[in-house]
Amino acid sequence: MTLYEEAPQAALSGLNVYAYGLHIAIGFLAMTAAAIWIAHQKKMKKGTATLFSVLAIVLGGIVSRLFFCIMDQSLGTPVPFSAWFRIDGGGWSMTGLIAGVFLAAWLSARMTGQNSMELLDISACSLPLLIIAERMGDRLIEDFNTSRPLEDGWISRSFLAVQGEYETYLRTYYLAAAAALVLFLILNVMSLRKNRRNGDLWIAFLLICGAMGVLLESLRYDYFLSITFVHLQQVVFALMILAGTVFAAVYAKGRPSALRWAAPLSLIVTVGAVIGIEFAIDRSDINNLLLYAAMILVILIPVVLGLILLQRKELD
Numbered sequence: 001m002t003l004y005e006e007a008p009q010a011a012l013s014g015l016n017v018y019a020y021g022l023h024i025a026i027g028f029l030a031m032t033a034a035a036i037w038i039a040h041q042k043k044m045k046k047g048t049a050t051l052f053s054v055l056a057i058v059l060g061g062i063v064s065r066l067f068f069c070i071m072d073q074s075l076g077t078p079v080p081f082s083a084w085f086r087i088d089g090g091g092w093s094m095t096g097l098i099a100g101v102f103l104a105a106w107l108s109a110r111m112t113g114q115n116s117m118e119l120l121d122i123s124a125c126s127l128p129l130l131i132i133a134e135r136m137g138d139r140l141i142e143d144f145n146t147s148r149p150l151e152d153g154w155i156s157r158s159f160l161a162v163q164g165e166y167e168t169y170l171r172t173y174y175l176a177a178a179a180a181l182v183l184f185l186i187l188n189v190m191s192l193r194k195n196r197r198n199g200d201l202w203i204a205f206l207l208i209c210g211a212m213g214v215l216l217e218s219l220r221y222d223y224f225l226s227i228t229f230v231h232l233q234q235v236v237f238a239l240m241i242l243a244g245t246v247f248a249a250v251y252a253k254g255r256p257s258a259l260r261w262a263a264p265l266s267l268i269v270t271v272g273a274v275i276g277i278e279f280a281i282d283r284s285d286i287n288n289l290l291l292y293a294a295m296i297l298v299i300l301i302p303v304v305l306g307l308i309l310l311q312r313k314e315l316d
Contacts, residue, residue, distance in 0.1 A: 019137070019140050020137045020140050020141065022137075023133045023134060023136055023137030023140075024130075024133065024134060024137065026133050027129060027130035027131070027132065027133025027134055028053075028056070028057055028060075028130055030126075030129040030130065030133065031053075031056070031101075031126045031127060031129045031130040032049075032053040032056075032126075034125065034126035034129055035049045035052060035053060035056075035122050035123065035125075035126040036049040036050065036053070038122045038125060038126065038191075039052075039119075039122055042118065042122070044114055044118070044119070044122075045112050045113070045114055047112065048108060048109070048112045048114050048119065049122070051108045051111065051112060052104055052105055052108040052119060052122075052123065055103075055104035055107055055108055056100070056101045056104040056105070056123070058104070059100040059101070059103050059104045059107075060097045060100035060101045060104065060130075061092075061097075061100070062100060063096045063097070063099050063100030063103065064092045064093050064094070064096035064097040064100055065084065065087060065091065065092060065093075065096070066084075066096060067093035067095055067096025067099070067236075068091045068092050068093040068096060068225065069081075069083075069084045069091065071093065071225045071232040071233070072091060072225055073225075073226070073227050073232075074223075079091070093225065093233065094131070094134065094213075094233065095213070095233050095236040095237065095240075097130075097131075097134075098127065098131075098209070098240075101123055101127050101130075102120060102123060102124075102202075104123070105119045105120045105122070105123035106119070106120065115198055117197075117198035117199035117202065118198040118199075120199065120201075120202035121191070121198060121199065121200070121201040121202050123202070124187055124201045124202045124204070124205035125184070125187045125188055125191060125201055127205070128180040128181070128183045128184035128187070128209075129180075129184060131176075131177075131180040131183075132177045132180045132181055132184070135173045135174075135176040135177035135180060136173070136177050138173035138176075139171065139173050139174075143164070143222060144173075144222055144224070145171075145172050145173040145176070145220050145222060145224070146162060146164075146169040146170060146171060146172055146173075146220065146221065146222060147169050147170035147172050147219050147220060147221050148169070148170075148221040148288075149164075149167035149168065149169060150167070150168045150169060150170055155170065156168045159171075159174075160174055160175070169221075170219065172216060172219045172220045175216060175219065176212075176216050179212045179216065180212075183205070183208055183209055183212065186204070186208060187201050187204060187205060187208075190204060196310075197251065199247070199251060200310050203244050203247045203248050203251070203306070203310060204244075204306075204307065204310060205244075206240045206241065206243050206244030206247070207240075207241060207244035207245070207248070207302075207303045207306045207307060208303060209237070209240065210237045210238065210239075210240030210241035210243075210244060210303075211237075211241060211299045211300065211303045212237075213233065213234065213236075213237030213240065214234050214237045214238055214241070214274065214295075214299055215292070215295060215296060215299060217231040217233050217234035217237060218231065218234060218274075218278060218281070218292075218295065219292075229278065229282060238267070238271060238274075241267060241270075241299075241302055241303065241306075242264060242267050242302075244303075244306050245263040245264040245266075245267060245302050245305065245306045246264050248263060248306040248307075248309040248310055249261070249263050249264055249306075249309060251309075251310075252309040252310070255309060259305070259308070259309065260309065262305055263302055263305035263306045263308075263309060264302070266301045266302045266305055267302045269298070269301065270298050270299060270301055270302055273294075273295075273298040274295060274298060274299065277291050277292075277294055277295045277298075
């Protein structure tokens with residue numbers, strides 16, 4: 001197969017391959033290895049993790065492409081249906097990838113008769129490895145997943161900055177990869193808790209990854225999957241937080257009803273505050289570091305409440 005000359009390439013056993021695709025392949029292999037190992041430790045039915053891995057590759061790609069084609073507005077309208085299958089032209093969505101992998105976990109559990117929440121936990125613990133690899137691959141794409149122009153300062157002179165033709169930008173893909181690594185460590189440490197229930201880790205993924213996604217999508221300024229100032233993937237990540245708080249509240253049996261209602265309802269305040277902060281970032285002279293510190297604090301409200309519900313619930 002002839003490769004596009006303008007696309008970054010890598011040599012693999014004497015064969016040239018797309019460098020970005022190689023990152024994705026490494027990520028899928030790492031996720032698969034982790035999922036199979038965890039499933040083995042949990043003594044799940046043989047073949048369950050293998051089936052999940054295959055479906056994750058297929059559905060992860062399909063749903064990722066579907067989300068992109070629906071949300072992409074670079075031509076003023078969503079991608080025409082006739083172009084949905086032209087994957088050689090690129091176009092994928094991280095939120096779609098996450099949804100596809102979780103769909104694969106749910107279907108695999110249904111097909112093999114395993115506990116769906118348990119397999120969702122396994123997918124949540126292994127998926128960050130794929131996200132890390134993908135985010136590191138973003139650095140190969142010019143002017144992709146970078147921030148607004150940076151003011152002169154220590155950040156603009158660090159390895160986190162990249163020099164464009166006229167301005168210096170933050171390499172937000174490095175921050176996204178680091179966030180995914182932190183998520184991987186948090187979830188796998190949480191998996192050691194003796195009193196957790198199946199589904200806790202998946203819900204924690206929705207809460208933490210959703211919060212990280214809202215922040216990181218705000219930082220990036222490449223207009224990827226955006227309509228004017230609205231980052232569409234940021235909206236999807238916010239919905240992930242909402243889903244996490246709702247599931248945490250539903251599964252928190254025996255906890256005070258006020259706390260169970262507070263977690264999902266607090267997201268209303270958070271969304272309003274984030275919109276106001278986004279406006280201030282674009283239209284005011286307030287220091288962006290202060291504004292992003294405020295954004296982190298308001299995003300943490302529903303996340304912390306959701307995690308408290310997970311930590312306090314008692315076993316049946």
